[in-house]
Amino acid sequence: MSYHVNEKGYYGEFGGAFIPEMLYPNTEELRQNYLSIMEEPSFKEEFQQLLRDYVGRPTPLYFAERMSERYKTKIYLKREDLNHTGAHKVNNTVGQILMAKKLGKNRIIAETGAGQHGVATATVCALMGIECVVYMGEVDIARQAPNVARMKMLGAEVRPALSGSRTLKDATNEAIRDWINNPVDTHYIIGSVVGPHPYPDMVARFQSVISEEIKTQLLEKEGRENPDYVVACVGGGSNAAGAYYHFLDNPEVGIIAVEAAGKGIDTGESAATSALGKVGIIHGSKTLLMQTPDGQITEPYSISAGLDYPGVGPLHAHLFRSGRGEFISITDDEAMTAGLTLCQMEGIIPAIESSHAFAILEQRKFNPTDVVVMNLSGRGDKDLQNYIDYFKL
Numbered sequence: 197m198s199y200h201v202n203e204k205g206y207y208g209e210f211g212g213a214f215i216p217e218m219l220y221p222n223t224e225e226l227r228q229n230y231l232s233i234m235e236e237p238s239f240k241e242e243f244q245q246l247l248r249d250y251v252g253r254p255t256p257l258y259f260a261e262r263m264s265e266r267y268k269t270k271i272y273l274k275r276e277d278l279n280h281t282g283a284h285k286v287n288n289t290v291g292q293i294l295m296a297k298k299l300g301k302n303r304i305i306a307e308t309g310a311g312q313h314g315v316a317t318a319t320v321c322a323l324m325g326i327e328c329v330v331y332m333g334e335v336d337i338a339r340q341a342p343n344v345a346r347m348k349m350l351g352a353e354v355r356p357a358l359s360g361s362r363t364l365k366d367a368t369n370e371a372i373r374d375w376i377n378n379p380v381d382t383h384y385i386i387g388s389v390v391g392p393h394p395y396p397d398m399v400a401r402f403q404s405v406i407s408e409e410i411k412t413q414l415l416e417k418e419g420r421e422n423p424d425y426v427v428a429c430v431g432g433g434s435n436a437a438g439a440y441y442h443f444l445d446n447p448e449v450g451i452i453a454v455e456a457a458g459k460g461i462d463t464g465e466s467a468a469t470s471a472l473g474k475v476g477i478i479h480g481s482k483t484l485l486m487q488t489p490d491g492q493i494t495e496p497y498s499i500s501a502g503l504d505y506p507g508v509g510p511l512h513a514h515l516f517r518s519g520r521g522e523f524i525s526i527t528d529d530e531a532m533t534a535g536l537t538l539c540q541m542e543g544i545i546p547a548i549e550s551s552h553a554f555a556i557l558e559q560r561k562f563n564p565t566d567v568v569v570m571n572l573s574g575r576g577d578k579d580l581q582n583y584i585d586y587f588k589l
């Protein structure tokens with residue numbers, strides 16, 4: 197079985213491009229060009245140079261000695277938290293801004309929920325001197341003031357989405373409307389392995405630098421390229437896709453996906469898509485998503501803003517359905533406790549998204565000789581207030 201996208205844009209039964217007719221020229225231009233552009237030597241060179249000199253790659257693969265002792269297995273942390281802007285998201289926005297330039301676009305739009313993708317997009321637009329408009333739900337603008345301020349400082353315009361629940365899905369609708377109206381000069385930077393084909397594949401390829409580096413670094417440290425397990429949290433699934441990418445076709449590498457259970461899978465306040473989702477279409481892609489019996493998208497919930505998404509990318513739906521991936525869901529409480537454990541055992545304050553991945557160590561047993569790579573998707577600075585409120589610090 198293949199775990200990569202086919203020519204039609206599908207992973208198994210998931211994926212595709214379910215878009216309004218008027219968006220067809222935009223996605224078609226991208227579809228016809230993205231692979232050949234990514235293959236161009238000048239593109240590769242500039243991408244690699246920016247990842248190295250601007251983002252700070254390669255990120256370390258760190259052997260977590262105290263955690264390894266505690267959980268009786270060999271735990272390595274892939275330090276995506278050390279990237280410029282504090283998470284893996286910038287790997288993708290650097291790639292897409294270069295893609296936009298190659299396609300001759302001089303204007304960027306994006307949507308953002310918690311603001312992390314908006315900041316990563318505004319960052320690369322400033323870097324390139326390109327106009328940037330970020331759509332954000334009015335409710336999220338109020339909730340995420342520091343990231344709104346960051347985007348403004350970086351020169352982006354933050355446009356409020358005023359319709360519906362005034363959150364991420366409404367911002368996405370506004371961004372799509374903008375793209376339909378500006379098909380020639382504008383590129384839409386999507387922030388995860390979601391959306392119509394070719395976005396899930398393109399974003400996975402940009403993020404695949406994570407597993408490419410893991411292979412080289414593990415060979416150096418363990419004398420072998422392949423870990424026994426790779427663990428990552430899944431919101432839309434981009435950090436996970438990047439961490440799994442070069443291991444997907446190797447069945448000896450176990451793939452573990454960690455979703456946010458929120459207050460618990462059965463509480464109605466959850467974002468555990470593999471447990472709760474049904475097949476449906478969201479953001480132009482056929483995938484698993486949380487919905488009511490009559491097909492309305494359910495509002496997701498997680499303490500972590502980055503995992504608070506009602507679907508997963510089509511690759512992850514396929515990994516779940518095919519059994520290639522092991523899916524585990526973690527509650528808010530379990531994640532917060534695991535985050536604090538990482539702080540106090542390794543001196544690293546993780547993003548709450550990443551804390552979800554670490555929480556599986558309390559319940560999923562590994563062998564003492566197993567090499568387990570945990571993708572530490574981001575740093576916890578942005579979540580400090582959440583940690584303060586939760587632990588009454």
Ligand SMILES: *Cc1c(COP(=O)(O)O)cnc(C)c1O
Pocket residue numbers: 283284285312387388389429430431432433434435436502503547549550573574575
């Ligand atoms: C946005 C974000 C996530 C979730 O997004 P994915 O596309 O699933 O990776 C996870 N961790 C951090 C730190 C994030 O900022």
